[in-house]
Amino acid sequence: xxxxxxxxxxxxxxxxxxxxxxxxxxxxxxxxxxxxxxxxxxxxxxxxxxxxxxxxxxxxxxxxxxxxxxxxxxxxxxxxxxxxxxxxxxxxxxxxxxxxxxxxxxxxxxxxxxxxxxxxxxxxxxxxxxxxxxxxxxxxxxxxxxxxxxxxxxxxxxxxxxxxxxxxxxxxxxxxxxxxxxxxxxxxxxxxxxxxxxxxxxxxxxxxxxxxxxxxxxxxxxxxxxxxxxxxxxxxxxxxxxxxxxxxxxxxxxxxxxxxxxxxxxxxxxxxxxxxxxxxxxxxxxxxxxxxxxxxxxxxx
Ligand SMILES: Cc1cc2nc3c(=O)[nH]c(=O)nc-3n(C[C@H](O)[C@H](O)[C@H](O)COP(=O)(O)OP(=O)(O)OC[C@H]3O[C@@H](n4cnc5c(N)ncnc54)[C@H](O)[C@@H]3O)c2cc1C
Numbered sequence: 001x002x003x004x005x006x007x008x009x010x011x012x013x014x015x016x017x018x019x020x021x022x023x024x025x026x027x028x029x030x031x032x033x034x035x036x037x038x039x040x041x042x043x044x045x046x047x048x049x050x051x052x053x054x055x056x057x058x059x060x061x062x063x064x065x066x067x068x069x070x071x072x073x074x075x076x077x078x079x080x081x082x083x084x085x086x087x088x089x090x091x092x093x094x095x096x097x098x099x100x101x102x103x104x105x106x107x108x109x110x111x112x113x114x115x116x117x118x119x120x121x122x123x124x125x126x127x128x129x130x131x132x133x134x135x136x137x138x139x140x141x142x143x144x145x146x147x148x149x150x151x152x153x154x155x156x157x158x159x160x161x162x163x164x165x166x167x168x169x170x171x172x173x174x175x176x177x178x179x180x181x182x183x184x185x186x187x188x189x190x191x192x193x194x195x196x197x198x199x200x201x202x203x204x205x206x207x208x209x210x211x212x213x214x215x216x217x218x219x220x221x222x223x224x225x226x227x228x229x230x231x232x233x234x235x236x237x238x239x240x241x242x243x244x245x246x247x248x249x250x251x252x253x254x255x256x257x258x259x260x261x262x263x264x265x266x267x268x269x270x271x272x273x274x275x276x277x278x279x280x281x282x283x284x285x286x287x288x289x290x291x292x293x294x295x296x297x298x299x300x301x
Contacts, residue, residue: 014048015040017079022071022298025063025082027127029219030268031071032298034061034080041086043185047155050183053079061297062183064129065104068136068221070292073268074299083131087185095193096150100186101131105138108189113203118194119148121202125210126222131184135177136293137170141206146170150190154182173226173293215253218261224275225258225290233290234258237278240285247274269301 017038022031036058040046053060059078063069087102090111097117099108109124122143126133137146149165154177169176177184210216225233237243237257245252249266252274253259260274279290 014038014052015045017049020080022063022066022075022080026066026069026071026221027219028070028221028266028268028271028294029262030073030266030271031069032073032075032268032301034076034078036079037082038079039082039084039086043155043160046081046083046183046185047158047160049079049081050155051158062131062135064101064132064135065127067127068132068294070221070268070271070294070296072272072296072298073301076298081183083129083185087131093188096188096190098186098188099130101129101134101184103130104128105130105133109203112189112191113196113199116193116196116199117191118199119143119191120189121199122206124203125207130187134168134184134187135175136173137175138173141209144170144172145187145189146175148189148191150188152177152182152184153186153188154180154184156180156182160185213256215255215259215261218253218259218263220253220259220261221294223258224260224292224294225278226293228288228290231286231288232258236282236286236288236290240278240281242278242281245274245277247271247277250274252278268298272296 015038017036020037021033023029038049061076061080063080063082083102087100090097090099090103092115105123105126105128109120112120122140126138128138133145134152137144151162151164153162234257242252243257244254248270249262249264250270251261251263253261282290
Protein backbone atom coordinates (compact mmCIF):
# COMPACT_ATOMS: atom_id res chain seq x y z
CA UNK A 1 0.00 0.00 0.00
CA UNK A 2 1.56 3.33 -0.96
CA UNK A 3 1.39 6.49 1.14
CA UNK A 4 -1.65 7.95 -0.68
CA UNK A 5 -3.57 4.70 -0.21
CA UNK A 6 -2.66 4.53 3.46
CA UNK A 7 -3.80 8.10 3.98
CA UNK A 8 -7.03 7.60 2.03
CA UNK A 9 -7.90 4.54 4.08
CA UNK A 10 -7.90 6.72 7.19
CA UNK A 11 -11.45 8.00 6.69
CA UNK A 12 -11.03 11.66 7.28
CA UNK A 13 -8.73 11.57 10.32
CA UNK A 14 -6.09 12.99 8.05
CA UNK A 15 -6.12 16.13 5.89
CA UNK A 16 -6.09 15.76 2.12
CA UNK A 17 -2.60 14.93 0.91
CA UNK A 18 -1.65 16.36 -2.47
CA UNK A 19 1.36 16.82 -4.69
CA UNK A 20 2.31 20.49 -5.09
CA UNK A 21 5.07 22.64 -6.54
CA UNK A 22 6.71 24.33 -3.60
CA UNK A 23 7.78 27.59 -5.28
CA UNK A 24 4.53 29.31 -4.34
CA UNK A 25 5.08 28.42 -0.68
CA UNK A 26 8.55 29.99 -0.40
CA UNK A 27 9.37 33.68 -0.35
CA UNK A 28 12.29 33.08 -2.77
CA UNK A 29 9.65 31.80 -5.21
CA UNK A 30 11.74 28.81 -6.26
CA UNK A 31 11.49 25.09 -5.59
CA UNK A 32 10.30 21.88 -7.24
CA UNK A 33 7.45 19.50 -6.35
CA UNK A 34 6.81 17.78 -3.05
CA UNK A 35 5.70 14.19 -3.54
CA UNK A 36 3.22 14.65 -0.71
CA UNK A 37 2.00 17.84 0.90
CA UNK A 38 -0.48 18.26 3.73
CA UNK A 39 -1.79 21.01 5.96
CA UNK A 40 -3.09 19.37 9.13
CA UNK A 41 -6.10 20.94 10.82
CA UNK A 42 -5.04 20.13 14.37
CA UNK A 43 -2.36 18.56 16.54
CA UNK A 44 -3.95 15.12 16.33
CA UNK A 45 -3.82 15.17 12.53
CA UNK A 46 -0.21 16.36 12.58
CA UNK A 47 0.73 13.47 14.87
CA UNK A 48 -1.16 10.96 12.72
CA UNK A 49 0.52 12.20 9.55
CA UNK A 50 3.91 11.82 11.16
CA UNK A 51 3.12 8.34 12.34
CA UNK A 52 2.06 7.19 8.88
CA UNK A 53 5.06 8.85 7.24
CA UNK A 54 7.36 7.06 9.68
CA UNK A 55 5.65 3.75 8.97
CA UNK A 56 6.10 4.34 5.24
CA UNK A 57 9.75 5.41 5.76
CA UNK A 58 9.05 8.78 4.19
CA UNK A 59 11.27 11.77 4.95
CA UNK A 60 9.29 14.67 6.44
CA UNK A 61 9.89 18.39 5.97
CA UNK A 62 8.15 20.92 8.20
CA UNK A 63 7.27 24.21 6.62
CA UNK A 64 5.96 27.44 8.05
CA UNK A 65 5.86 30.54 5.91
CA UNK A 66 8.75 29.40 3.69
CA UNK A 67 10.73 32.59 4.32
CA UNK A 68 13.99 30.88 5.17
CA UNK A 69 13.81 27.91 2.84
CA UNK A 70 15.59 27.21 -0.44
CA UNK A 71 13.96 24.15 -1.99
CA UNK A 72 16.05 22.70 -4.82
CA UNK A 73 14.46 22.43 -8.29
CA UNK A 74 13.98 18.65 -8.12
CA UNK A 75 11.69 19.11 -5.13
CA UNK A 76 11.26 16.99 -2.02
CA UNK A 77 10.92 13.18 -2.09
CA UNK A 78 8.76 12.82 0.95
CA UNK A 79 5.99 14.51 2.90
CA UNK A 80 5.90 18.26 3.43
CA UNK A 81 3.79 19.24 6.43
CA UNK A 82 2.84 22.90 6.39
CA UNK A 83 1.45 24.44 9.54
CA UNK A 84 -0.62 27.35 8.32
CA UNK A 85 -3.94 29.03 9.08
CA UNK A 86 -5.38 26.13 11.08
CA UNK A 87 -2.48 26.62 13.51
CA UNK A 88 -2.69 30.40 13.86
CA UNK A 89 -4.44 30.83 17.19
CA UNK A 90 -2.89 33.23 19.72
CA UNK A 91 -4.09 33.39 23.34
CA UNK A 92 -3.24 35.72 26.18
CA UNK A 93 -2.42 34.23 29.57
CA UNK A 94 -1.54 37.04 31.98
CA UNK A 95 1.66 38.61 30.69
CA UNK A 96 2.24 35.71 28.32
CA UNK A 97 1.04 35.01 24.82
CA UNK A 98 0.71 31.42 23.63
CA UNK A 99 0.86 31.17 19.84
CA UNK A 100 0.36 28.14 17.66
CA UNK A 101 3.17 27.38 15.22
CA UNK A 102 1.36 28.69 12.13
CA UNK A 103 0.70 32.16 13.58
CA UNK A 104 2.72 34.82 11.81
CA UNK A 105 5.37 36.63 13.87
CA UNK A 106 3.99 39.93 12.53
CA UNK A 107 0.52 39.10 13.90
CA UNK A 108 1.96 37.92 17.22
CA UNK A 109 3.99 41.14 17.61
CA UNK A 110 0.94 43.23 16.76
CA UNK A 111 -1.21 41.40 19.30
CA UNK A 112 1.47 41.93 21.95
CA UNK A 113 1.50 45.65 21.15
CA UNK A 114 -2.28 45.90 21.37
CA UNK A 115 -2.22 44.05 24.70
CA UNK A 116 0.45 46.45 26.04
CA UNK A 117 3.06 43.70 26.23
CA UNK A 118 6.66 44.44 25.31
CA UNK A 119 9.40 42.06 24.11
CA UNK A 120 8.42 41.17 20.56
CA UNK A 121 8.77 44.57 18.86
CA UNK A 122 11.77 43.33 16.84
CA UNK A 123 9.75 40.44 15.40
CA UNK A 124 7.10 42.44 13.63
CA UNK A 125 8.98 42.72 10.31
CA UNK A 126 10.18 39.11 10.21
CA UNK A 127 7.95 37.40 7.63
CA UNK A 128 8.00 33.99 9.30
CA UNK A 129 5.71 31.86 11.43
CA UNK A 130 6.08 31.15 15.12
CA UNK A 131 7.17 27.55 14.32
CA UNK A 132 9.84 28.61 11.82
CA UNK A 133 10.83 31.56 13.99
CA UNK A 134 11.38 29.47 17.12
CA UNK A 135 13.12 26.74 15.10
CA UNK A 136 15.55 29.34 13.69
CA UNK A 137 15.67 31.49 16.86
CA UNK A 138 14.81 34.42 14.61
CA UNK A 139 16.04 37.82 15.68
CA UNK A 140 16.67 41.40 14.65
CA UNK A 141 17.79 44.73 16.08
CA UNK A 142 19.25 43.20 19.24
CA UNK A 143 16.23 41.00 19.99
CA UNK A 144 15.74 37.28 19.40
CA UNK A 145 12.88 34.94 20.21
CA UNK A 146 15.04 33.08 22.76
CA UNK A 147 14.75 36.09 25.10
CA UNK A 148 11.01 35.64 25.63
CA UNK A 149 10.24 31.96 25.00
CA UNK A 150 8.86 30.41 28.18
CA UNK A 151 8.22 26.98 26.69
CA UNK A 152 7.90 25.34 23.30
CA UNK A 153 5.22 22.74 22.59
CA UNK A 154 6.73 20.02 20.42
CA UNK A 155 5.93 16.68 18.92
CA UNK A 156 8.80 14.42 19.83
CA UNK A 157 8.06 11.31 17.79
CA UNK A 158 4.49 10.57 18.89
CA UNK A 159 4.82 12.37 22.24
CA UNK A 160 3.60 15.89 22.94
CA UNK A 161 6.03 17.74 25.21
CA UNK A 162 6.40 21.25 26.58
CA UNK A 163 10.12 22.08 26.54
CA UNK A 164 11.13 24.96 28.84
CA UNK A 165 12.87 27.81 27.01
CA UNK A 166 16.09 27.27 28.96
CA UNK A 167 16.25 23.68 27.71
CA UNK A 168 16.01 24.71 24.05
CA UNK A 169 19.78 25.39 23.68
CA UNK A 170 19.03 28.64 21.92
CA UNK A 171 21.98 30.33 20.26
CA UNK A 172 22.46 32.43 17.14
CA UNK A 173 20.03 30.99 14.54
CA UNK A 174 20.16 27.63 16.28
CA UNK A 175 17.94 25.61 18.59
CA UNK A 176 17.83 22.10 19.96
CA UNK A 177 14.81 21.41 17.72
CA UNK A 178 17.31 21.13 14.83
CA UNK A 179 19.15 18.17 16.37
CA UNK A 180 16.15 16.50 18.01
CA UNK A 181 13.99 16.77 14.86
CA UNK A 182 11.16 18.11 16.99
CA UNK A 183 8.06 19.46 15.35
CA UNK A 184 7.11 22.74 16.92
CA UNK A 185 3.37 23.06 17.49
CA UNK A 186 3.39 26.32 19.44
CA UNK A 187 5.27 28.44 21.92
CA UNK A 188 4.54 30.59 24.93
CA UNK A 189 6.22 33.99 25.16
CA UNK A 190 6.72 35.74 28.51
CA UNK A 191 6.43 39.48 27.96
CA UNK A 192 6.67 42.63 30.05
CA UNK A 193 3.86 45.14 30.50
CA UNK A 194 4.62 48.28 28.50
CA UNK A 195 3.02 51.37 27.04
CA UNK A 196 1.29 50.43 23.74
CA UNK A 197 2.30 53.78 22.21
CA UNK A 198 5.99 53.23 23.00
CA UNK A 199 5.83 49.66 21.71
CA UNK A 200 4.19 50.97 18.54
CA UNK A 201 6.90 53.62 18.14
CA UNK A 202 9.65 50.99 18.40
CA UNK A 203 7.89 48.81 15.83
CA UNK A 204 7.55 51.73 13.45
CA UNK A 205 11.22 52.58 13.84
CA UNK A 206 12.28 48.99 13.02
CA UNK A 207 9.89 48.88 10.04
CA UNK A 208 11.30 52.14 8.67
CA UNK A 209 14.86 50.84 9.02
CA UNK A 210 13.93 47.64 7.16
CA UNK A 211 12.27 49.59 4.36
CA UNK A 212 15.27 51.86 3.96
CA UNK A 213 17.92 49.09 4.02
CA UNK A 214 16.28 45.95 2.65
CA UNK A 215 15.10 45.09 -0.89
CA UNK A 216 11.58 44.25 0.28
CA UNK A 217 10.22 44.79 -3.23
CA UNK A 218 11.89 41.55 -4.46
CA UNK A 219 11.36 37.92 -3.44
CA UNK A 220 14.14 36.87 -1.04
CA UNK A 221 14.77 34.88 2.10
CA UNK A 222 16.13 37.84 4.04
CA UNK A 223 19.82 37.62 4.97
CA UNK A 224 21.04 34.67 2.94
CA UNK A 225 24.15 34.05 5.04
CA UNK A 226 24.74 33.84 8.79
CA UNK A 227 26.71 36.61 10.41
CA UNK A 228 30.30 35.32 10.61
CA UNK A 229 31.98 36.00 14.00
CA UNK A 230 33.37 39.53 14.02
CA UNK A 231 31.93 40.51 10.63
CA UNK A 232 28.73 41.35 8.80
CA UNK A 233 28.07 39.15 5.78
CA UNK A 234 26.61 42.04 3.77
CA UNK A 235 29.68 44.23 4.36
CA UNK A 236 32.06 41.44 3.26
CA UNK A 237 30.02 40.75 0.12
CA UNK A 238 29.86 44.44 -0.72
CA UNK A 239 33.59 44.82 0.06
CA UNK A 240 34.33 42.01 -2.38
CA UNK A 241 32.58 44.06 -5.08
CA UNK A 242 29.72 41.61 -5.52
CA UNK A 243 26.67 43.88 -5.38
CA UNK A 244 24.60 43.23 -8.48
CA UNK A 245 26.37 39.93 -9.30
CA UNK A 246 23.80 37.69 -11.03
CA UNK A 247 23.31 34.10 -12.05
CA UNK A 248 20.16 33.76 -14.16
CA UNK A 249 17.39 35.46 -12.20
CA UNK A 250 19.24 35.36 -8.88
CA UNK A 251 21.12 38.49 -7.89
CA UNK A 252 23.12 39.95 -5.01
CA UNK A 253 20.89 42.87 -4.09
CA UNK A 254 22.24 46.32 -4.99
CA UNK A 255 20.41 47.68 -1.94
CA UNK A 256 21.69 45.19 0.68
CA UNK A 257 24.45 42.79 -0.33
CA UNK A 258 23.43 40.28 2.35
CA UNK A 259 20.21 39.62 0.45
CA UNK A 260 20.09 37.36 -2.62
CA UNK A 261 16.97 38.31 -4.56
CA UNK A 262 14.86 36.81 -7.31
CA UNK A 263 14.71 39.43 -10.06
CA UNK A 264 12.35 37.22 -12.07
CA UNK A 265 12.39 33.62 -13.26
CA UNK A 266 15.23 32.48 -10.99
CA UNK A 267 15.67 28.79 -10.28
CA UNK A 268 17.01 27.22 -7.11
CA UNK A 269 20.10 26.24 -9.14
CA UNK A 270 20.67 29.95 -9.95
CA UNK A 271 20.61 30.77 -6.22
CA UNK A 272 22.95 27.90 -5.37
CA UNK A 273 25.47 28.89 -8.06
CA UNK A 274 25.31 32.51 -6.95
CA UNK A 275 25.76 31.44 -3.32
CA UNK A 276 28.88 29.44 -4.26
CA UNK A 277 30.35 32.32 -6.23
CA UNK A 278 29.78 34.71 -3.34
CA UNK A 279 31.30 32.24 -0.85
CA UNK A 280 34.37 31.70 -3.06
CA UNK A 281 35.03 35.42 -3.66
CA UNK A 282 34.56 36.36 0.03
CA UNK A 283 36.83 33.50 1.11
CA UNK A 284 39.47 34.56 -1.38
CA UNK A 285 39.39 38.22 -0.35
CA UNK A 286 38.82 38.00 3.42
CA UNK A 287 39.57 34.39 4.38
CA UNK A 288 36.04 34.15 5.83
CA UNK A 289 33.78 31.22 4.96
CA UNK A 290 30.14 32.37 4.70
CA UNK A 291 27.61 29.79 5.84
CA UNK A 292 24.05 29.98 4.55
CA UNK A 293 21.40 30.93 7.10
CA UNK A 294 18.77 29.78 4.62
CA UNK A 295 17.89 26.10 5.03
CA UNK A 296 18.61 24.26 1.79
CA UNK A 297 16.43 21.20 1.20
CA UNK A 298 15.32 18.83 -1.54
CA UNK A 299 16.96 17.36 -4.61
CA UNK A 300 18.71 18.72 -7.69
CA UNK A 301 16.71 18.48 -10.89
C1 LIG B 1 12.33 40.00 3.76
C2 LIG B 1 12.82 39.05 4.83
C3 LIG B 1 13.34 39.54 6.02
C4 LIG B 1 13.79 38.67 7.02
N1 LIG B 1 14.29 39.20 8.17
C5 LIG B 1 14.70 38.37 9.16
C6 LIG B 1 15.21 38.89 10.38
O1 LIG B 1 15.27 40.09 10.60
N2 LIG B 1 15.63 38.01 11.32
C7 LIG B 1 15.57 36.65 11.14
O2 LIG B 1 15.96 35.91 12.05
N3 LIG B 1 15.09 36.13 9.98
C8 LIG B 1 14.66 36.95 9.00
N4 LIG B 1 14.18 36.43 7.83
C9 LIG B 1 14.17 34.96 7.63
C10 LIG B 1 12.88 34.25 8.08
O3 LIG B 1 11.77 35.11 8.01
C11 LIG B 1 13.00 33.69 9.50
O4 LIG B 1 14.04 32.73 9.60
C12 LIG B 1 11.69 33.02 9.94
O5 LIG B 1 11.74 32.79 11.31
C13 LIG B 1 11.40 31.71 9.20
O6 LIG B 1 10.08 31.33 9.53
P1 LIG B 1 9.20 30.51 8.48
O7 LIG B 1 7.92 30.19 9.12
O8 LIG B 1 9.13 31.23 7.19
O9 LIG B 1 10.07 29.19 8.36
P2 LIG B 1 10.31 28.30 7.07
O10 LIG B 1 11.11 29.08 6.07
O11 LIG B 1 9.05 27.69 6.60
O12 LIG B 1 11.25 27.17 7.70
C14 LIG B 1 12.53 27.51 8.21
C15 LIG B 1 13.09 26.28 8.93
O13 LIG B 1 12.27 25.99 10.06
C16 LIG B 1 11.75 24.65 9.97
N5 LIG B 1 10.39 24.70 10.50
C17 LIG B 1 9.38 25.54 10.10
N6 LIG B 1 8.30 25.35 10.86
C18 LIG B 1 8.61 24.36 11.74
C19 LIG B 1 7.89 23.71 12.79
N7 LIG B 1 6.64 24.01 13.06
N8 LIG B 1 8.53 22.75 13.50
C20 LIG B 1 9.82 22.42 13.21
N9 LIG B 1 10.55 22.99 12.24
C21 LIG B 1 9.95 23.95 11.52
C22 LIG B 1 11.79 24.31 8.49
O14 LIG B 1 11.86 22.91 8.29
C23 LIG B 1 13.07 25.03 8.07
O15 LIG B 1 14.22 24.25 8.39
C24 LIG B 1 13.72 37.28 6.81
C25 LIG B 1 13.17 36.78 5.63
C26 LIG B 1 12.71 37.64 4.65
C27 LIG B 1 12.10 37.09 3.39
